[in-house]
């Protein structure tokens with residue numbers, strides 16, 4: 001059809017070139033020698049002043065990694081990665097030992113300012129719209145841990161959190177200050193013998209966030225980490241460990257950006273969550289790594305392992321993600337529903353444009369009795385991108401009464417993109433009820449014209465329709481992130497920075 | 499100068515000519531009716547005036563306040579005050595009617611160099627207009643036209659017209675699917691909008707709308723052209739004798 005052709009052309013013009021976070025910061029950095037060997041692992045461990053047990057753990061992971069090759073089952077394509085051509089550690093060179101935020105390199109502070117991330121301890125008075133249906137809460141606080149390349153540069157509101165008994169600090173510090181907690185939980189959800197990228201991460205991770213919420217405590221503020229890759233040829237391997245002890249509650253946000261570069265950069269993070277009896281963890285991500293330019297050059301390879309363990313009875317873990325960036329996304333936040341009556345949730349918005357490739361989804365492992373999981377995935381594909389939802393739901397023999405409901409909707413913009421749904425279901429228990437619904441639709445000409453006839457530009461119309469499509473999931477995000485995510489989504493689809 | 503002038507308009511869809519030299523002149527303040535058999539090109543005319551993609555204008559011109567309308571993008575035409583109430587309004591899931599109205603109105607205002615309405619100001623305005631049209635507040639919170647009855651969809655079109663205050667209103671079968679009371683409410687809404695510098699084009703098949711909104715000019719369309727224009731009497735004649743005479747004439 002003529003009209004469909006025109007839309008395809010219009011969408012083709014919607015570029016991905018104007019990545020808003022594509023600036024670079026000029027600071028000296030302290031790098032490990034290029035390449036990966038036992039020496040690299042030792043170098044990183046020494047840099048971090050780690051205890052011997054930590055080094056042993058890393059070396060063990062490295063040896064596991066050596067025995068394995070990269071997975072190829074995902075619906076993504078990329079040239080062979082040369083693991084010897086990557087820097088595994090790059091820290092911004094501190095002029096001296098840092099005692100407070102005021103001593104952080106002003107260049108770094110400026111970088112985070114440009115990103116809109118408050119590193120100073122100020123309560124944030126957001127002048128944003130509440131997400132549709134959400135509550136308007138003025139004057140909310142967010143504690144931020146900022147990770148620049150491989151190192152955590154600042155954690156705000158530390159003192160106030162300490163009063164509540166919440167530990168929120170860079171994991172490198174936690175290894176030294178709370179070894180008993182780290183040793184007890186690290187690698188218990190994603191073991192060092194896990195997948196290829198997780199093994200790599202375990203060997204070379206340099207920083208990340210650590211959270212421990214003691215029994216019965218409701219964390220008094222949102223916890224947040226911002227990751228930024230700045231150095232060239234640097235891999236970023238952060239490690240996050242969050243433990244919600246009995247009856248506690250925590251909400252954690254994660255945001256990511258990277259500068260525009262011609263070469264691809266590797267990001268292989270591991271996130272482990274542990275929820276004990278009656279505890280609840282809400283983990284939200286707004287991922288906006290550089291997606292590459294309109295010819296498909298550059299961009300982040302995002303190979304991430306995120307897994308939550310509902311270890312306790314009646315515990316709950318909820319993943320919410322908005323994925324707009326990265327050249328390639330390979331990511332399946334999962335829940336192990338071990339405790340009876342535990343619940344896992346996965347709410348996802350994955351947007352791909354240009355030449356982006358997304359292979360993402362979730363895995364829900366039902367092990368305990370009467371466990372339940374709830375999945376809503378909204379995939380949006382534009383340009384020449386590929387967007388795959390890959391989901392696994394399994395019920396163990398003992399998982400009597402397990403329930404899952406999955407809704408998986410895809411929206412196509414133009415006709416050069418593709419969306420796929422790959423569900424895997426394994427029920428070894430006859431009392432399990434698994435439901436799966438999937439739809440694929442295109443933004444219709446008539447809907448766009450209706451909006452445009454009412455005065456909206458093409459971009460505004462697309463953004464409005466897309467926002468309607470993802471609303472259900474957007475509402476799951478904390479308020480501040482919902483507003484930011486909404487902006488990001490318009491940007492990643494428009495390409496026109498306003 | 500006429501508000502809208504269509505001269506010798508030829509339009510093709512997928513290589514097939516649908517409008518074959520259509521002429522129409524609408525002066526400011528006039529209410530026009532366009533009547534004609536199914537498939538004669540009435541909706542097509544509305545789409546071409548508002549700039550819907552997929553139509554090729556092969557000859558002729560459309561002037562709005564003397565300006566070449568075909569040179570403008572569809573959203574620019576909307577901002578200039580051209581409004582089409584669709585024969586088949588679409589549904590937009592997940593986008594509340596309120597949000598839609600506000601986004602649209604502020605986009606138009608921005609294009610005209612006016613400042614956007616603040617949320618409270620807008621809400622007040624929208625609620626007032628909705629009340630006049632007997633549209634319940636709950637409808638404004640629902641997805642645009644999602645699950646609306648045929649009549650509710652039409653009322654929602656009139657709500658938008660009342661809110662945007664366009665100067666050229668094209669109403670494509672606004673009376674179809676309305677019950678007797680809804681027809682009266684919609685007609686009152688249209689009449690309330692009539693003014694010296696606003697014009698209406700009502701595409702309709704039935705006299706009953708024209709009983710409420712009395713047209714200044716009635717145009718008969720057949721096979722892609724306006725074949726006859728007259729006063730309100732012409733509509734009554736059509737009601738009695740049908741289109742046969744014009745089909746042959748065309």
Ligand SMILES: Nc1ncnc2c1ncn2[C@@H]1O[C@H](COP(=O)(O)OP(=O)(O)OP(=O)(O)O)[C@@H](O)[C@H]1O
Pocket residue numbers: 511512516534535536537538539540541542543552585
């Ligand atoms: N997009 C299109 N593709 C193909 N044919 C089209 C398209 N749009 C309109 N037509 C054809 O053009 C002719 C005029 O259609 P139009 O919708 O303008 O008629 P109408 O006068 O509004 O009819 P009705 O009274 O039934 O609403 C019809 O024959 C229709 O099939």
Ligand SMILES: [Mg+2]
Pocket residue numbers: 540541542585670
């Ligand atoms: Mg029609």
